[in-house]
Amino acid sequence: MSDEALKPAPESYSAPIAALASGQGAGAIAMIRLSGSGVHALLRRCLPPGPIWPERMLRKCQLTDPATGSVVDDAMVVFFTGPRSYTGEDSAEIHCHGGAYIIQSVLALLYRLGCRPAEPGEFTRRAFLHGKLDLTAAEGIRELIDAQSHQQWVAARHLASGQLKLAIDSLRHTLVGALAFLEAQIDFPDEGDTAHLHLGMVRQRALAVRTEIERLAASYSSGRVASxxxxxxxxGAxxxxxxxxxxxLLGRQRAxxxxxxxxTRDYLEERCLVHGRLLRLVDxxxxxxxxxxxxxxxxLGIEAARRLASEADLVLFLAPADSDVDPSPQIASWRAELQPRxxxxxxxxxxxxQPSWPGxxxxxxxxxxxGLDALRQALADQVDTYVGGLNQEQAFVTSARHQAALQDAHAALTRFFAADAAGAYEELLAFELQEAAKALVAIVGRVGNEDVLDRIFSEFCVGK
Ligand SMILES: Nc1nc2c(ncn2[C@@H]2O[C@H](COP(=O)(O)OP(=O)(O)OP(=O)(O)O)[C@@H](O)[C@H]2O)c(=O)[nH]1
Ligand SMILES: [Mg+2]
Structure with a gap:
C-alpha cells in the first residue's frame, strides 16, 4: 500500500503567496507571511542592499518600494528555507507595525512584486501537500486556533500533536502485515500446514485491528463533547x-x-460558555x-425536537412547578422513547x-x-464527566470525519470475517482488508479527493 501523503506536491502549490497571519484590526505588530518559490528573491528587492541574512534569524530592516525607493515601514524580517519551514517551501515573515494602512501597503507591494493573496488555510494545505504534517494534524491546528474552551484545546492538542495519527498508522501497519500473510497464501497455495497457520495470523491481526477501532469509535461520544x-x-411541553x-443561559434575548x-416552532441552536465549558444549547x-x-x-417542529433530543448529550426535561399535574409519568415515557444519554x-x-412532586x-x-447557578454547575459537571472519561494516554476521536472513516474500516473488517466464515477465496478476504486500510488512510493521508481537502482547509482563516 503506497503512502499517498508522501507523494510530491504538484508544481502549482509552489506559486508565491502572501497574507496577513496575525489577527484583523489594529495591533502593535502585524505578521505577514510569504511562501513559495522565489519569495526570498522577491522580498530581497524590498530590503536594503547586501546579502540576505541567515535563515531563522529575525532582523530589523527598512522595507522599501523598489519602484519608487520610498519607505513602507520599519520591520523585522525572518527567512526560512524549504523544506525546513512550516509549509515545506521557501518562506518568510514580515513583522511590521500593526496598523491597517501599513498592512495594506506591505501586502499591496508584495502582490505587485509577484505574490498572490493566499486562500484560507493555504499555508497549512501546502504543509500537508509537502508532507510536513498529516491531515489530522492540519485539522488539529485549525481547532487549536478555533478553541474557546480548555476541553476544545485538549482535543485540538491531541490531534495537532499527532496522537491519532500514531494510532491509525499502527492499525494500518497491522493490516499490512495481515495482507502480507494473505498474499503469501495466494502466491503459494499448496503448502497445507502453513496455509492454516497463515490464515490464523491474518484473523488474529484483523481482530486486533477491529477491537482497537471499536475502542476508538466508542471514544467519540466523549471526544465530540470535548471538541x-x-x-x-x-x-418539554x-x-x-x-x-x-x-x-x-445565553444572557440575551435570543428566542x-x-x-x-x-x-417556538423551529429549533434554535446557540453556543455558549458556562464556567469555561462549551455548550451547544438547542431550544x-x-x-x-x-x-x-x-x-x-x-x-414538523415537534418531530425535529424528538430527533434532536435523541441525539443530544444531555436532555433537560422541563416542567412548570406551578402545574398541579405530576409530570413524572410523562417524562418517564419521553425517556423510554428518546433513550437520552x-x-x-x-x-x-x-x-x-415549589414543585410538590416526588423525585x-x-x-x-x-x-x-x-437555581440558575446550580444548573450551570450541573452543566459544567456533565461536560467534565464526559471529557474526564477520555484516557489522555490513548488516542481518541473528536471529529465526525474520523468517526465516519473508522466506521467504514469497521464495516470492511466485519465483511472480512463474514467472508472468512463462509469460506471465501483469499482474494476476497484480501480485498476487504484493503478496503479497511483505505478507510484508515483517508483519516491521515491524502484523500485523493480535492473536494474533501477544499472543505477541510476552507474552514481555516486566511494566513494559516
Ligand atoms: N413566573 C415565571 N414565568 C416564567 C418563567 N419562565 C418562563 N415564564 C413564562 O412562561 C411563559 C412561557 O415561556 P417560554 O419560555 O416561551 O416557554 P416555552 O417552553 O419556550 O414555550 P413554547 O415555545 O411555546 O414551547 C412566558 O409567559 C414566560 O414569561 C419563570 O421563571 N417564572
Ligand atoms: Mg419556546
Missing part, C-alpha cells in the same frame, strides 16, 4: 419555559418568549400529543410555586434567578 461542546436539548431558560403555548418546539388541531408547521429534570417558574428535581426560576 464541539455539550449538546443540551431543552425538552409548550409553555414549560424552555425559551426563557435558553435566553437566561421569542410569549405566554402562548406553541411559540425547540414544545411537545404536544398528536392531534388534528396541531398545524403542520408545529408538527444523560438527562436532568428541571422544575421551572419556581418563583410561582429529583432541580428547581429554578428565570424570573428570580434562583
Amino acid at each position: 464541539q461542546g455539550l449538546m443540551v436539548a431543552l425538552f 409548550p409553555n414549560a419555559g424552555k425559551s426563557t431558560l435558553m435566553n437566561s 421569542i418568549v410569549t405566554e402562548h403555548a406553541g411559540t 425547540m418546539a414544545g411537545i404536544r400529543a398528536p392531534d388534528t388541531s396541531i398545524d403542520p408547521v408545529e408538527a 444523560a438527562y436532568l429534570q428541571i422544575a421551572t417558574k419556581a418563583d410561582l410555586r 429529583p428535581w432541580l428547581s429554578l426560576s428565570c424570573r428570580s434567578g434562583e
